[in-house]
Amino acid sequence: MKFTILRLLTHSELGMFHEYRRQGKERAKQRAINFDWDVVDKVFPSAKDSDIIAIDCRRMEDENTVVEVASRLKRQHRNWRFEGDCPTSSYYDFVDPGVLFAMVVDASTQPAKASWIAIPVDHPARTSILGHGESARLGKSAMIALYDDEGEHSQTVLAEHFPQLFKEPETVSVTSQPQADNNYDDVAPDPLGLFKILARAGHSLPSAVADLVDNSLSHGAREIWITFPSPNEGGRWMCIRDDGTGMTLAGLRNAMKIGHQRDYDDADLGKFGYGLKGAAWSQADRLTVVSKAAGEASGTLTWDKDHLAKTRRWELLNDPVALQYSSAIEIAESGTAVLLTQMRPAMEPTRGRGESPYAQELAAIKAHLELVFHRYIEGKVPGREKVVIRLNNEALKPNNPMGHPLTKEFDERRIELQGQTPDKSSVLYVRAHVTPNEAEFEEYIKPLTPLEQRVERERLSLNGRANDAQGFYFYRLDRLIKWGGWEDLFAKDEHTKLLRVAVDFDRTAEEQLQVDISKQLVRLPFAVTEPLKDLLKVPRAAARARYDKKATSATTPLNTSGENRSAGTSPTGTVSTSGLMPPTSVPAQAPVSGAPPAAVSRKDRTSVRIISSGSAPWQRKLGFKGEEVEVTPLVPALVALVQILDKDADAKAALSEFLRVLETAGVPDLLADKA
Template identity: 30%
Template structure:
C-alpha cells in the first residue's frame, strides 16, 4: 500500500484554532482544569495592564511538569491518557484556550521542591506564521521574563503567561482608559465565573482531598452556590439517579425561597448572580464536580416567571462524555434523549412545586425525601413550549411530530457556549420550525419589529446574537 504523510500547514492551523468558541473567562477556566489535575491547592491569576505589553498570568502550586512534559503539552493533541476524575479530555485545552486570547503563550514549571530548576517553553504565533512550522521555543534563563518565573521561586507548580493579547485588547488604542477599564471588568467577570464553575472545589465539596483557593488580582474567589443551601427556606426535593449509557446521572432538584422568604435583599441579589432571576432557573450540569452549564432547561421547557424558583443539579462523570456530547471547550452539553424521557416526570414535579411557592401556596402532594409518591398520570407541563401543532399528552412529549434536540448549549452554559445552528431554541412540528414563545425584553422586541415590518430582520439579529454573543441573547430571553 502506497502512503503519503500530509502535514497540515502550521500557520493556517494555529490561526484556525483561535476560533473554537472560547471567551476570556472560559479560556482561563480551561487552564484551571489543568491545575486541578496537577493537585494544586492554590491558583493565582493576575491581569496586568500595560497597554500593548499587557499580560495575563495563571500560576498554580501543583506538581509541576518536566521540560519533556511541557513540550508534550504544547503538542496539538497531547499524547496522554485521562482518568475518570480528570477535567481534561481532548489534549487541546492549553493551546486552544490560550491562543483564543493571545498570540504568545509561555509555560514555565518546577517539579522539585528541593531544587530551583525551572523549565520554560514558548509558543509564538509570529514565529509559527513566519516559519509555517509547529515549533516551540526553549526559553533560556536570560530569555525568560521575570513575570513568568517569579511565582516558582518558593514552590513547585506551573505558570502560564499570555502576552500579545490581541483578542482581549483589540481596539486601535490599547493605551486608552477604555482598555484599562476593560481589563478591570474582565477581572470582575472572571471572579464570578470561577466561583460558579469551580464552586464545589473552592468550598471543599468536590471529591478531592483539599479545597482549592483561587485568587484574581489578589482577591480571593468566593464559591457561588446556585441552590442557596445556606438559606433556611430553600426546599430540596428527593434526589433521583438514572442509568444512561452504562453510567449514572444524578438529579437533585431545589425550590428556592421566594424573595419575601430570603434572609435579606443582598442574599436575594447574590442568588441571581450576574443575570436576571428568570434566566437562572433550570439545570446546573456538573461534569466531575465542575459546572459546565448554568441554568436553562436544555430545550425541555422554556423559562417562565412563575417557575423561576426551580433549579436542579444534574451530575455525571467523564465516562458519559460521549452521551452528553461534550465539546472541546467544555462549554456545550446536550442531554441524551434517553435521559430527557426519564427527566420529564421529576422536572414537571419540580416546576409544579416552584409555581406553588412563587404564588405563596402550601406544599402539596410532592414526595418528601425517603418517601416515593407516584407522579400523576398527566403531570402539569409548566413552562412547556407551546405553539402550532403541539399537543400536551401528559408525558412531556410532542406527539404531533418528532422533537429535534438542538446541538448547541441549551439555556446558557457556564461558559456561554455558542449554538450550532440558527434554529436555537426551536423545535420541529411536522414540517415547520416553531420558536418557543418569547417573554420579557425578547417579546417586546418582537412586537416592535412586527409593528414596523422588520420581523425577518429581528430574526437575523437574534440568530447572530445566539452565535456571537450567547450571554446577551440569554439575557434577552433568546
C-alpha cells in the same frame, strides 16, 4: 452526502409490515412510513422541485438475507411518505410502536442509495443509539437526519449489529505506497493556518481562564494565583500559576503538543489534549509555560504566533521569560505557570459607562470562576482538599447556585445511561432545588446594607436575569460546565424560574452526552428525556407554589436527608419509589403547603381569556391590568367552560382560583404531556 435518519415508529406507520397486519394490530390503512418535510429538505435539497424521490434500498428479508428494493419518497401534502416496499416476511413479527427505524442514505446519486432497518424495542442497538447525545433532537422532532460525522455513533452501532447492511467494505488505496518523486511533507498542516483555526475555539476570556484552571486542578493544585494587571500598566498579559505536581521537561514538551493523547485518571478534568493550547490561543498570540516537578529542574517552552508565521514550522522556543513577569511565574517546590502575552484586545462590548472595560473583565472572570468551581472552593469535592483561587491576590468566594440558606432541596436520584455494552453504562445523578421567592429573599437580606443587598441579588441571579437561571446545571467531575435552560424538555416559564436541577456525571458519560472540545456543550440523549420529565413533575409544582407565595415557611427545609445517592430509573422511564421525591411531610402531587387558595376577592384584578395557541392548557401571566389566565385550545372542555362564563366575572374569578389549585399539583404539565 451521507445521512443517518432516525424515527420512532407509531401505530399508523406499522401497517407497512404484513406481519403486523396478520397479528391484528393494525389501526389504520396507511402502508408507509412518514418522513418529515424538514428532513427531506435537508437530505434531498432538490425535493422542492419534485413529488417523487427514487431510492434503491437494502433491507433484511430474514435474519440472514439482504434484499434490494426500488422504493420512493412520495409527497403527501407538506410531508412525505416512504413507499414502494411492504415486507411480507414473518421476520418482522417484532414490530410494535416504538421500534426504531434507522436509515443510512447516500443522497449524492440518482436514484439515492440507502440501507434501512427496524430495530426492536429491547434490542441493544436501539438502547445504545437512543442513549447517546446524537439522538437528543428526537425529543422535539419525530424524525431527525444526522449529516456525516453527526451520526458517527449511530453508524458504528448499526455496522456492529447489522454488518450485512451497514458495514462498508475495507479498501486499500492504490496511492498508499510512497513514491520517490512525491514530497509527502507538503501535506503537513500549515502552522499559522492551524493556529488561527484552533484560536477560534469559542472561548470567552472567563471560559478560557476556567479551562486553564482545569489544568491546574488536574495536577493536584491546592492554591491557584491568577495575575491579570491593568492593560494600562505594562500591556495586556495574564498568568495562571499553581502549586500542583508540575511537569518534567519531557512532560512539559508533551503538554505543549497539540492533541497529545495521554491516560486520564477518573478525576482528571482534561479530555482532548487541547485545552491548554486552545484556551491560551483564543486570547493571546504568545503562550509560555513554566513548570517544575518536585526534585526536578524547571523547564520553559513557548509557542509564538510570529515565529510560526516566519518559519512555517512547528518549532517551540525555550527563551527565558522577560524580567517584568518574573514574580508572576515564580514556582516554589513544584507547580506550573501559564503565561499569556501579546494578548488580543477584549472582544466583549463594554456595558454602560460606570466601569472601565478592564474592571468589567475582572468582574466577569471573578463571577465565572466563583460559579464554575464553587464545589472546589467550598471543599466539597470528594477526595481532595479545599482549593484557594486568587485573582490579583483576592481570594474568590464560592457561588453555589443551589447554596442559598433558603433553598429547598429534593432527594438525589440516578438515571442509568445504557451504553452499547453493559460495561459501558454510566450514571447521571439528578437533584432538584427550589430557590427562595422574591418576598422571602427580600426579607432575608433586609438587615444588609444596600451594597451588600445588591451583591446578594447578583449572586442569586448569577449576575443575570433570574428567569435565565432556571434549568439544568451540568457538573462534570464536580466542575460546572453548562447551566440555565431546559434542553428543550420545557420552555422557560416565569412560574418555574425558582427551579434549578443539578445533573452530575463523570468521564464514563462524556461520549453519550457528547461533551464538546470546549467542555461547554452537553446534549441529553432521547432515552433520558421522559425519565427526567417524570422526576421533575413534583419539583416543578413545588417551584410554582413557592413562586405564588404558597410554599412552606422560609425556615422549613424540603429535605433533611443529606447526600443520598440511591438506585433509581432506567432509560425506559421506570421510576423507583426512592430518590428525587418530596419530603414525607409533603404528599406527592400536592401543594407544598396546606394553605387554602386565595379568596375569590382577587376577581377585581384577575381575568380569564382564550388565546389561539400555547404549550400548556393554560398559563398565568401578570399584565398591565393585573393577573391574567390565558387558556389555550389544548383542552376543548376548558375552552367551552370559559366561553360559558364569559359574562360572569365572579365565576371567572372562581375558575381562576380553581386552576391555581391544579397548578400547585402539576396538573398543567400532566395535561400538556397527554395533549
